[in-house]
Amino acid sequence: MESGRYRVGVLGATGAVGQHLVSRLADHPWFTLAEVVASERSAGRSYGEAVRWRLDVPMPVGAGSLMVKDLQSDLECDLLLSALDAGAAAAEEGFARAGFPVVSNSSRHRMDVDVPLIIPEVNPGHLRAISSQRARRGLTRGLIVTNPNCSTVGLAMALKPLHDAFGIAAVQVVTMQAISGAGLDGVSGFAIQDNVIPHIGGEEEKLEAETVKILGGFGDGGFSPADVAISAQCNRVAVLDGHTESISVRLSTPATAEEVRTALSAFPGEVADLGLPSSPHGPILVRDEPDRPQPRLDRYQGGGMTVVVGRLRPCPVMDWKFTALVHNMIRGAAGAALLNAELLVAQGLL
């Protein structure tokens, strides 16, 4: 750390999530973008040359002239934010061993028995797993912390206050997910226009498994998943950013509409007093209009970090149903990793 700021390296900096990370680091109060790491194909060129910048905000001044390094390079930084895909994320363990704290958006280590899968507002206490992780993997300064899959973040955040207040017994969730979640070239235009694709490889399994890990506990025996039955059906729709989720829940104890609404809208998040720069004032916004949330109108709520919930109403089969919206690239990926890094700073783990 130099002059009170942390130097951050971004792994997978040229991809869709990497670009969001580079963009969000530009005026971050605690972090400075120091290294951009990508595949060998990009290494040795400037970031401005190597990247096909696809955000609708300009590339930050300064980022374009950084030299891209590959995964084998020596890195000069205090912290790594990883947007590597699951395959390349094999490199994360080496970086942790080399002493780097790795805050990863990759799915590779999320379900490892010693890796915390964190949403700061939901389960910051899972960071206690780091000491056993270090012991188990022989790490000293290094560590690996992950954030969930994009669709998981929206579900887990919406469920957390209900689980705390009433207990959740079962959940049905059907997602309508944005194209950007598949990466810049992940879905062809000919495939998705005028269409719905009712399948996203591995997504339903992630959504079901990650959510119960996040809502569960951590103790001497490690992580104990929450006892919640979850059934997910994941669809791809022709939306650029923002995952919409139609959710039904069965509660363990009865609650009125007003109680459910209040639990959601008054949810402060577990880290409200930490002043994390990327944590929005309200982690959940409840809208009462009959036709909200909508991804195009609501995805930038709280700078893209607020989960927007609406259409709360009784479910004839379970107890309550509602719609949740999460900006998959921000709260569901780049912003999620950045917020986890901020939490590590705030808890003195860097």
Place this chain on the structure above:
Amino acid sequence: MESGRYRVGVLGATGAVGQHLVSRLADHPWFTLAEVVASERSAGRSYGEAVRWRLDVPMPVGAGSLMVKDLQSDLECDLLLSALDAGAAAAEEGFARAGFPVVSNSSRHRMDVDVPLIIPEVNPGHLRAISSQRARRGLTRGLIVTNPNCSTVGLAMALKPLHDAFGIAAVQVVTMQAISGAGLDGVSGFAIQDNVIPHIGGEEEKLEAETVKILGGFGDGGFSPADVAISAQCNRVAVLDGHTESISVRLSTPATAEEVRTALSAFPGEVADLGLPSSPHGPILVRDEPDRPQPRLDRYQGGGMTVVVGRLRPCPVMDWKFTALVHNMIRGAAGAALLNAELLVAQGLL
């Protein structure tokens, strides 16, 4: 009836469903388009002048030169197919009283205690209600028969074989519905592009109520809804035609995947032996690819009259989940009404 063919009048002929009816009547083996009826604004002009034709097949030769009449006009035909909206459909009862069999796509009379809500392959026996309808309403030759809401057709057809074979206790359904279901100007381009709208007025109520009427029985006491709990969440997506439905079901008696799959794919429909021209060879097609059905690729299966089911897999919360697709304008509207008219002919009710 002239020379063995029925002369058909189309009510609401200039709208989206009306255009599909006019198109499908062009080469129908039993029916001839004889009258086109629309609002006073269109009346007195030729159909070719009055309609903004928006199908991607040309307007049938002959239709364009028919004179448009309004709802107050005398009509020369044997049968009326109604694509009127719920308000204008108040006129249907008058036509029935004037002796016309009215086969309606409108929601207005669907839930009336004496009006059959028919999908021929599912509940043709409900036509027995016509005699009590005539008695109750003082009709002689006239009658009113309705087909369900577009999203209901897909759900009810997919549930029917499972309900017959195993009994269905509960259903969760989340729809992703096409724009055309709202009519030619029903959804603005600025509202729906890059977006999902998680609300369609009255749709969830229709889907829940109509499905149990259709799956239920008809006896001396009238219609008895099926004892199935249904919870619907309806979303509008940027698809032109074809409603996609993510469905979970709880069965009354256990069934294996193979048993469920066979029940669906082998479903002959209740009218397989009647030779109705619009009934597809297989009312339900089961696809085994991991990413089907998709609206753009599968909506024209069976000429748009087959419901396509895929992604059958266990549900961790209920028993089985799957995706169903229905062409909302054909099987869900124009084709549905036409098939009901064919059923009336086959059963000698005209």
Place this chain on the structure above:
Amino acid sequence: MESGRYRVGVLGATGAVGQHLVSRLADHPWFTLAEVVASERSAGRSYGEAVRWRLDVPMPVGAGSLMVKDLQSDLECDLLLSALDAGAAAAEEGFARAGFPVVSNSSRHRMDVDVPLIIPEVNPGHLRAISSQRARRGLTRGLIVTNPNCSTVGLAMALKPLHDAFGIAAVQVVTMQAISGAGLDGVSGFAIQDNVIPHIGGEEEKLEAETVKILGGFGDGGFSPADVAISAQCNRVAVLDGHTESISVRLSTPATAEEVRTALSAFPGEVADLGLPSSPHGPILVRDEPDRPQPRLDRYQGGGMTVVVGRLRPCPVMDWKFTALVHNMIRGAAGAALLNAELLVAQGLL
């Protein structure tokens, strides 16, 4: 004017352009939103209740509680920004007569012989017409100033530096225009998805006529249109915001690619020294990538006020061809009107 700020009333405040005006006034350094005016249907309700807010940024705090007035009401403000459609804009003259400076986005008065049609960076000198306007119409403090049609702004700004440097003899322009230009409900989703509509009523005529008025002069004899032949073909495409224009020009004097590029990129605008808050640092940005500008990636350049030009290359039929992009709702409408109002302030005309 109170305490150094101008109180602004927005006419047509609930429409698409009106919403952009309300949004942009929220943190304007010179202006304060004081009045919101709309149709009688909206009048008497709060703006928050009357408007269907359709921007992806939240409605400004404060705007929602303003009471909507109708066009017959007394207004308390120093200046009117009009987003009325051409019909309702008949009211503008009455407001001018009542003493209000009216800065209008409406097409109604743009081609009037005594009304300046202004793009501040292009033809601020046309404001001299105001004195003859006041004389002619018997206005004292009131006046009417207009900004061009959305597609005109992009063309006129791109042509201006070339006309100044080399003279332009002829122009071919083909536009691909965004949905938002037609208003919130102007284009149905069923009409525009998977489609191009090769016609926008009156647009080609406006684009041809307005451009020569703007590029022309103003003198004792009034406005003298530029002697430039312009041929426009206007298409609607499935883009939310941002008009793309494929342009070919024939110059009066030869120029090299480098000279053309420099003329465009170095264009300071006529008002560079006035410090107008809404005028971007560079009115025109030239991009050299082979595939830019693109509406989704480039429309927010300069806060939506910069015209982005790219693909400069020789034209085998005329001299040079290139692509220009303008954010139709900002530089082409709301931002255009606001910038004109700023120009009036800077030139002491308020």
Place this chain on the structure above:
Amino acid sequence: MESGRYRVGVLGATGAVGQHLVSRLADHPWFTLAEVVASERSAGRSYGEAVRWRLDVPMPVGAGSLMVKDLQSDLECDLLLSALDAGAAAAEEGFARAGFPVVSNSSRHRMDVDVPLIIPEVNPGHLRAISSQRARRGLTRGLIVTNPNCSTVGLAMALKPLHDAFGIAAVQVVTMQAISGAGLDGVSGFAIQDNVIPHIGGEEEKLEAETVKILGGFGDGGFSPADVAISAQCNRVAVLDGHTESISVRLSTPATAEEVRTALSAFPGEVADLGLPSSPHGPILVRDEPDRPQPRLDRYQGGGMTVVVGRLRPCPVMDWKFTALVHNMIRGAAGAALLNAELLVAQGLL
């Protein structure tokens, strides 16, 4: 040839154009699909397994069980239709040398000095080049005939009757091209949604060069390009199928609107008397509505083989301007190749 039918092999059978060829061959009166050829990755599997079928009509019965061969295999057929990309199309010359007539959609040989670039309705006489081609390349039974680029077909067909009647001096064309023209995965959904991409690699050059070859002559000295100046600007838009082109033309001799309209609408095509199965009754349809042609509504005119022209009006810079629409996958690719093969049969060149 067996029993009066030609056995056809399709090169590149798994791609987008290949799928259209396979589909159109299913019920062709003269041709039978005999061989499907694709990359080594697909070879050895059944076509049904190897292809990701992406048409909205089912794969023809029979095609699915054909074994896919690679480009090195021995083929049992009378004729090859090639949908290979430009690189793989290097194999076409070897097939011609091995005695196969090759009718290619590839760009590779289109501009070769001895290869006819044919639209049967426009320049069938260019087939006379085959004798010199055979002499030059040492071919006996083999030959190579090509069809134009998808955007060229629409332009060249619309220009042909005007060039014949009045002479064309110059043309400005701006295209709005469909996604399918880039192949199944050629344009990412994230890139094209809510966007226009003002660049298609090599397209403008093809459109300019191919059109003058097609409109030109063939004599002792080989092909002589037409003396027409053409300037093309090519854009990709969010349309699935159908290229829209905004065209302006300068004529060599003056013509009235009615003369231009008649020349277009009465154009019989050069092969009207040959009874080619894929040639539509009218090669060009002129529509008089103010807002047509539109790709979604008009692309299937004439089974996708008719070019639809509309919006004919004077051009203030050149003489006349209009909009043309061509189905890029049918008239612009698969149907174009098939029609060329039919022409070869009709002219006894097989």
